[in-house]
Amino acid sequence: MFNKLLSNLPFNPSLIDQVSFYSKRLHKEAGIRRVGFAFVALAMMLQVFAVLAPAQASVSCDPSGNDIIQCGFRSKAEAINHCNRNDQGFGTILLHHGISCQKLASATERSVNSREYNNRLRSLGRKPFSKPGETSQNIPGVGNLFWRPLSSWGNFNSRVLQTQTDDGQLIMVMFECGNLVRLDDFQVRKPEPDSSLRVAKSNNPQGEVKSGDTIDYTLAYTNKGGPAAFFSVNDVLPSQVSLVSSSHGNWAFENNAPNLRWHNNVPPFYAFGNTDAFGTPGFITIKVRVNDRVPSGTTICNRAFLQDVPKGGTSPRNTSEVQVCNTVVVPCPNGQILGNDGYTCEVVPVPDAVCVSLMGAQANGDETSKKFTFTTKANTVNGATVSSYTYEFGDGTKKTNNSSSLTDTVTHDFPEAKTYDVSVTVKSSVADKPALTCKTKASIQPEEEEPVIGISKKAANITKQIADANGTTANANDVIEYTLTTRNSSSVDAVGVTLFPEDLSDVLEYASLDTNTLQGGVFDPETKVLSWNEKVNIKGGASITKTFRVTVKDPIPSTPSPDTNNRSAGDLLMYNWYGNPVEIKLPGTPIKIVENTTTTLPNTGPGTSLLISFAAVTIVGYFFARSRLLATELDLVKKEYTTSGGY
Known part of the structure; x- marks a missing residue:
């Protein structure tokens, strides 16, 4: 149209009116396209911001309960607060891996790809998913957790807090769920154990001695555990002997007869380390002399023990005493016999x-x-x-x-x-x-034995009066009583024992916990873990039981068929493990298919959107510029034609 008008205008001057009309239309069209171009340009700017600042999930809660921190956290300060409060055992989990809340505060924020470090990253969760390479880990006070390759969830980027242990091992914490991430060769360093001290003693000569004889006592002491603080070797001399000398190397010696004491004289803690690291125990030798006029048949026993302050304690403790004995004899010449005083011979x-x-x-x-x-x-x-x-x-x-x-x-x-x-x-x-009459002593040292702790569980259906409900079927409103037993099967006392926690996540899918029956237990509604935090002492051969009750929900939840990711969900079974598995069945209900809640935002392709927006801006900008150019050219034609009269 533009070319037709301009080419015919010299031959038909009356067309100038149509040129004026067309020019006005082009100006209006340019105005409309200007507005369109502005909107398209604004849309493109929004896409640029979408690429530079990707959208974050407003709700990242994992319905399967796999998150260490349900719904995660939004900032480092929030993560530190979770750690300090030990929410859902978060602080305990970090500390088990060598990370304190103070160390978490020094962590750096970064984005990590699930396939970084040559695909060696592993992530921690609360639920098993039977993924390749999945392993379990038991953390005291928390229960069983599960490690699996981070890339098993796909190829994605995640915002994390990154720090490292004191020995330089990498640890990350994911913002969206609080789950830990580490390399596959991470080694959990066990907390330094308490000391394990033992002393042995020998005498030379053994058996019979006479007044004036010397006896050499040798003390051999070992530590099979962690460093012993304020450690000392102690010996108690019998009243029938006198100290001659002590061979104790460069250790300090305190002689408060009859009590003798040696320590390493290295303040402030006078610690004695693990002797296995040195390959040999420590030795101290004492030489004593049997006093004069000791009655024949007298048993002289020398006692020794070790002393230290237990880890976390303030009062000293002693090991079991060991002792060696000799018997004093007074030989009499032929024709003489020992008198009633026991040390003189009489004819x-x-x-x-x-x-x-x-x-x-x-x-x-x-x-x-x-x-x-x-x-x-x-x-x-x-x-x-x-x-x-x-x-x-x-x-x-x-x-x-x-x-x-x-x-x-x-x-x-x-x-x-x-x-x-x-x-x-x-x-x-x-x-x-x-x-x-002659007398002596027979001393038997107890064998070194460690407590052996075992756990077991049973369930009873109170409503149906079934003592052993394992493997039976429970109905709605049935009351189930669980009994947890912690037994010390050894002959020695177990001191300061923390009872194993009970994971009720699967049970409480179909039942409600009676919080009035917990017997001092603490229930975490987020992790569904029931724990008893107070330490207890269990005598050798004895046991401690804890009971609690749950009530089967009415109606029994209509759940979908078992989840492929969390196989324990929707199976109409109340299952858990506490030394042994306990499984209670529930009657079948109609299967209801419910929508799956997505745990991640869809991939909207901001890069693709940006490319499309750029193309749209280019096209709209071209037509806007073209309309504006044509309108400008027609204005020039009108002006020149009007002033020249068409010539």
């Missing part, structure tokens, strides 16, 4: 007899052996004879050996580990007297 013109010594030795030299061999020595003069030896073992039992020998031996098995007073009375041809 006796008449027949006489005396018990010289009683010594005990454990089988194979094992300090924990309950089997002892006792040897008795007697002496006679001037034709006196011995007829029997009667032993009292201190455990309520006696034994008599009929023998005329001046030496007698007997074996005996003691019932338990402790120290027994053992005596023997020699029956002879002379009248009974105190000198015919």
